[in-house]
Amino acid sequence: MSTQPRYQERELKVVGTRPLRPDGVDKVTGRARYGADISLPGQLIGKVLRSPHAHARIKSIDTSLAAALPGVKAIVTRDDFADMPEEYAAAGELTINFRDVTRNMMAREKVLYDGHPLAAVAATSESIAREALKLIRVEYEILPHVIDVIAAMQPDAPLLHEEQYTVGVNPRPARPSNLAKRLEFKLGDVEAGFSRAELIIEREFNTKPVHQGYIEPQACLASYTEDGQAELWTSTQGHFVFRAQCAKLLQMEISKIRVTPTEIGGGFGGKNNIYNEPLAIALSKKSHRPVKMVMTREEVFRATGPTSGGNVKVKLGATRAGRITAATAELSFQAGAFPGSSVAPASMCAFTRYDIPNVRVVGHDVTVNRPKVAAYRAPGAPIAAFAVESVIDEMAKKLGIDPIEFRLRNAAKEGTQTYYGPKLGAIGYIQTLEAARAHPHYSAPLGPDQGRGVATGFWFNIGNETTAALNINEDGTVALMMGTIDVAGGSRAAMAMMVAEELGIPVDRVRPHIGDTSSLGFNFITAGSRGTFAGGMACVVAAREAIEKLRSRAAGIRDVPLEAVVWKDGHACPAEDGARQFAPLSLADIARLAGKTGGPISGHAELNVQGAGPGFGAHIVDVEVDRQTGSIKILRYTAVQDVGRAIHPAYVEGQLQGGVVQGIGWALNEEYVYDADGILANPGFLDYRVPVASDLPFIDTFIVEVPNPNHPYGVRGCGEVPIIAPLAAIANAVENALGIRFCDLPLSPPKVLQGMDEAAAGGD
Amino acid sequence: MTKHHVSATVNGDAVEFLCDSQETLLEVLRDELRLNGTKEGCGTGDCGACSVMLDGRLVCSCLVLGVEAEGRSIETIEGMAVGRELHVLQRKFLEHAALQCGICTPGILIAARALLERKPDPTEAEVRCGLAGNLCRCTGYHKIVEAVLDAAREMRGQG
Numbered sequence: 001m002s003t004q005p006r007y008q009e010r011e012l013k014v015v016g017t018r019p020l021r022p023d024g025v026d027k028v029t030g031r032a033r034y035g036a037d038i039s040l041p042g043q044l045i046g047k048v049l050r051s052p053h054a055h056a057r058i059k060s061i062d063t064s065l066a067a068a069l070p071g072v073k074a075i076v077t078r079d080d081f082a083d084m085p086e087e088y089a090a091a092g093e094l095t096i097n098f099r100d101v102t103r104n105m106m107a108r109e110k111v112l113y114d115g116h117p118l119a120a121v122a123a124t125s126e127s128i129a130r131e132a133l134k135l136i137r138v139e140y141e142i143l144p145h146v147i148d149v150i151a152a153m154q155p156d157a158p159l160l161h162e163e164q165y166t167v168g169v170n171p172r173p174a175r176p177s178n179l180a181k182r183l184e185f186k187l188g189d190v191e192a193g194f195s196r197a198e199l200i201i202e203r204e205f206n207t208k209p210v211h212q213g214y215i216e217p218q219a220c221l222a223s224y225t226e227d228g229q230a231e232l233w234t235s236t237q238g239h240f241v242f243r244a245q246c247a248k249l250l251q252m253e254i255s256k257i258r259v260t261p262t263e264i265g266g267g268f269g270g271k272n273n274i275y276n277e278p279l280a281i282a283l284s285k286k287s288h289r290p291v292k293m294v295m296t297r298e299e300v301f302r303a304t305g306p307t308s309g310g311n312v313k314v315k316l317g318a319t320r321a322g323r324i325t326a327a328t329a330e331l332s333f334q335a336g337a338f339p340g341s342s343v344a345p346a347s348m349c350a351f352t353r354y355d356i357p358n359v360r361v362v363g364h365d366v367t368v369n370r371p372k373v374a375a376y377r378a379p380g381a382p383i384a385a386f387a388v389e390s391v392i393d394e395m396a397k398k399l400g401i402d403p404i405e406f407r408l409r410n411a412a413k414e415g416t417q418t419y420y421g422p423k424l425g426a427i428g429y430i431q432t433l434e435a436a437r438a439h440p441h442y443s444a445p446l447g448p449d450q451g452r453g454v455a456t457g458f459w460f461n462i463g464n465e466t467t468a469a470l471n472i473n474e475d476g477t478v479a480l481m482m483g484t485i486d487v488a489g490g491s492r493a494a495m496a497m498m499v500a501e502e503l504g505i506p507v508d509r510v511r512p513h514i515g516d517t518s519s520l521g522f523n524f525i526t527a528g529s530r531g532t533f534a535g536g537m538a539c540v541v542a543a544r545e546a547i548e549k550l551r552s553r554a555a556g557i558r559d560v561p562l563e564a565v566v567w568k569d570g571h572a573c574p575a576e577d578g579a580r581q582f583a584p585l586s587l588a589d590i591a592r593l594a595g596k597t598g599g600p601i602s603g604h605a606e607l608n609v610q611g612a613g614p615g616f617g618a619h620i621v622d623v624e625v626d627r628q629t630g631s632i633k634i635l636r637y638t639a640v641q642d643v644g645r646a647i648h649p650a651y652v653e654g655q656l657q658g659g660v661v662q663g664i665g666w667a668l669n670e671e672y673v674y675d676a677d678g679i680l681a682n683p684g685f686l687d688y689r690v691p692v693a694s695d696l697p698f699i700d701t702f703i704v705e706v707p708n709p710n711h712p713y714g715v716r717g718c719g720e721v722p723i724i725a726p727l728a729a730i731a732n733a734v735e736n737a738l739g740i741r742f743c744d745l746p747l748s749p750p751k752v753l754q755g756m757d758e759a760a761a762g763g764d
Numbered sequence: 765m766t767k768h769h770v771s772a773t774v775n776g777d778a779v780e781f782l783c784d785s786q787e788t789l790l791e792v793l794r795d796e797l798r799l800n801g802t803k804e805g806c807g808t809g810d811c812g813a814c815s816v817m818l819d820g821r822l823v824c825s826c827l828v829l830g831v832e833a834e835g836r837s838i839e840t841i842e843g844m845a846v847g848r849e850l851h852v853l854q855r856k857f858l859e860h861a862a863l864q865c866g867i868c869t870p871g872i873l874i875a876a877r878a879l880l881e882r883k884p885d886p887t888e889a890e891v892r893c894g895l896a897g898n899l900c901r902c903t904g905y906h907k908i909v910e911a912v913l914d915a916a917r918e919m920r921g922q923g
Binding site (some may be wrong): 020025033037267654690693698 | 784786794799800801802803804805806807808810811812813840841842844845850852854857858859860861863864865866867868869870882889891892893895896897898899901902903904905906907908910911
């Protein structure tokens with residue numbers, strides 16, 4: 001078992017530079033193969049029948065007419081899948097229960113949302129498959145539904161799960177309810193803390209569910225053979241976890257499923273979960289043909305993702321001197337049709353930027369008749385931060401303290417006790433805030449109807465099971481096999497750079513590949529910004545193992561003791577203070593002789609990576625409000641973030657810019673809209689409006705580097721933090737422009753106009 | 765159902781294919797001609813991932829029927845590089861890190877080339893408006909706009 005190397009300050013040649021990404025040429029020429037680009041001879045097309053109701057009991061499903069349609073080769077329904085007992089497993093930052101996973105994949109007793117799968121058909125063409133779906137007869141008993149999280153918590157609310165008794169309440173409630181779980185975190189004595197406060201602010205906030213919005217719809221291809229082996233190609237953030245889940249749901253041995261991840265056309269947490277994969281395997285098994293399933297955009301909106309909508313109540317108390325004495329929050333999150341929202345991480349993130357002695361946070365995980373939520377980039381944290389950072393802003397204003405100064409006076413630092421457990425390690429929140437305050441953006445002048453807002457974000461980042469292997473090729477080049485997915489951000493480039501740095505060779509001599517599930521040991525989902533942190537750790541450990549072998553081979557070739565050989569700049573060299581001098585051997589020299597000195601040279605790492613470094617961001621935004629239309633224009637945006645170390649700064653900037661713009665969409669435009677029957681009214685990019693190029697200015701970035709002591713290059717992970725702060729930063733900027741505090745998102749033009757009208761009429 | 769026989773030119777090559785009346789040009793390109801570089805992000809003309817040139821005009825190929833290609837000329841991402849020589853825009857996208865997952869990239873490159881043919885010296889705002897029909901969820905567009913402006917500069921220098 002390898003021990004994890006810690007951070008070492010040293011001179012760097014590759015890390016911190018900006019080489020071209022190894023996957024780049026394939027992506028600009030159309031060669032890159034995504035989920036829908038993989039085909040097999042003889043493949044069938046699979047399509048899913050989905051519920052047209054928000055909530056209904058399934059009385060019967062009759063597939064006989066569909067089965068008789070020429071060209072239809074297989075149909076699966078609930079009868080083709082074993083029921084699963086309650087069994088929990090980790091999936092990214094969220095937890096899944098197989099009892100629910102099998103029901104979300106294919107409805108059993110009831111349909112629980114518009115879009116819930118009921119049956120799947122494999123046919124010789126897509127048009128025949130669609131025709132067959134129309135011939136499936138389903139008899140429903142339509143039930144009352146509930147969409148809103150607060151309504152779902154009322155005693156008389158329509159009940160999704162008759163056996164769901166709130167977890168985390170003692171004694172167990174007498175009646176089942178939609179409140180799946182209550183959790184609570186406590187530190188100190190909040191009552192005493194509030195009694196010391198000289199100013200207390202209490203506010204309530206609401207956010208709408210938003211979709212991850214990856215441009216590539218889910219797509220997979222499965223081939224099941226007569227000897228019971230399955231191959232699966234799919235667009236996923238976690239091919240090993242998909243394999244495990246398919247094996248469980250289909251009651252297969254893990255060794256009989258091989259999953260090859262395709263290029264992924266965006267994930268953002270939304271491709272942590274299986275949807276069509278087990279259906280495709282089951283249809284392939286039944287039809288004896290490969291089966292390809294590609295979702296439509298409408299299916300993506302109706303049945304995958306989104307993130308929770310939330311209701312958050314915040315109370316904050318502070319002294320006149322600007323020291324926060326107590327804080328409480330109550331977060332109620334829509335989990336969708338099955339329990340398991342991001343309310344737990346959101347609760348843990350809510351105040352974890354501040355050193356507050358007295359904190360209480362209560363979280364509610366609530367089932368509603370919407371699709372089961374999925375992780376979305378720092379799951380839950382933006383919702384919590386929108387509420388807390390809005391109140392922090394209001395408090396700073398009422399105390400007459402600059403908002404960054406107020407945050408600095410209360411900032412978390414190394415040793416700060418969190419209210420959810422550990423003390424914080426070496427973090428860079430203060431450095432991030434100071435960099436934001438010093439940025440020219442923060443003191444630039446503003447015009448009429450313009451306002452500036454600030455907000456900050458915190459995310460844990462994670463490690464977990466990670467493997468890597470690298471093979472020294474005969475000519476001294478390197479094939480690097482990694483087990484984490486390059487979820488778009490360029491982690492293949494980052495891994496190759498770290499390996500090149502270790503080996504002392506140019507980065508273009510290292511070719512990174514993402515291994516299928518049979519080529520490496522288990523890797524956890526690429527979530528929690530762990531790709532470059534944990535994946536990089538595995539690559540470094542594998543490289544160092546290879547270096548040990550290279551030294552040993554060199555010692556043999558030069559007939560010197562191992563300790564006389566050091567690895568430097570891609571060469572086995574004599575130790576500087578060593579007695580035995582010899583002519584250095586290059587990596588290529590040793591590789592060429594490998595066959596005569598003991599065989600091929602490789603390095604491996606099989607780790608459960610620990611020591612993820614939390615990331616902090618501070619954002620500054622300028623907005624201009626159009627008083628005629630209520631439209632908000634983003635004039636200028638600056639994202640400052642401690643990333644530990646930027647392995648490839650351009651790709652880190654890209655993560656910050658992309659995360660910020662997703663946050664801007666969340667703040668201004670994006671929302672799931674349901675009609676009175678609980679049917680999604682905007683399942684397309686026309687009515688679900690993600691930001692387009694003309695909505696935006698350039699997004700300035702400023703990278704702070706406070707190394708994570710638990711990573712050889714100091715990496716923290718950077719992809720999630722940037723989506724956290726924009727919601728509050730923009731709301732704070734609008735408040736600064738108009739003097740109106742908006743507590744509900746999105747800040748769409750009608751809502752802003754209504755807010756201005758109410759303010760003009762003398763309302764609060 | 766009888767299929768239609770269609771003759772067209774794709775990236776300068778004569779092609780023939782059979783397609784159903786309801787089949788889109790996008791489906792024809794991907795499924796019949798096996799040109800997978802053109803992507804489907806929405807199928808409703810809202811995301812621009814399937815952008816191609818049809819007789820020199822930028823279109824969403826998901827909104828064009830396969831039969832409409834009869835006698836016409838189509839240009840896709842597969843025809844953008846000339847031999848081993850990447851188009852300036854392709855090279856600038858790599859140099860500026862203007863792509864992440866890459867699923868929108870073929871469509872954006874096609875749209876950007878169409879924009880620069882129309883406006884060789886665009887302002888930032890013109891680039892942003894010119895690409896407003898192409899969704900990218902990864903990059904926030906920052907590096908895409910920089911890459912297009914830089915490509916325009918280089919192309920003007922060459923021209």
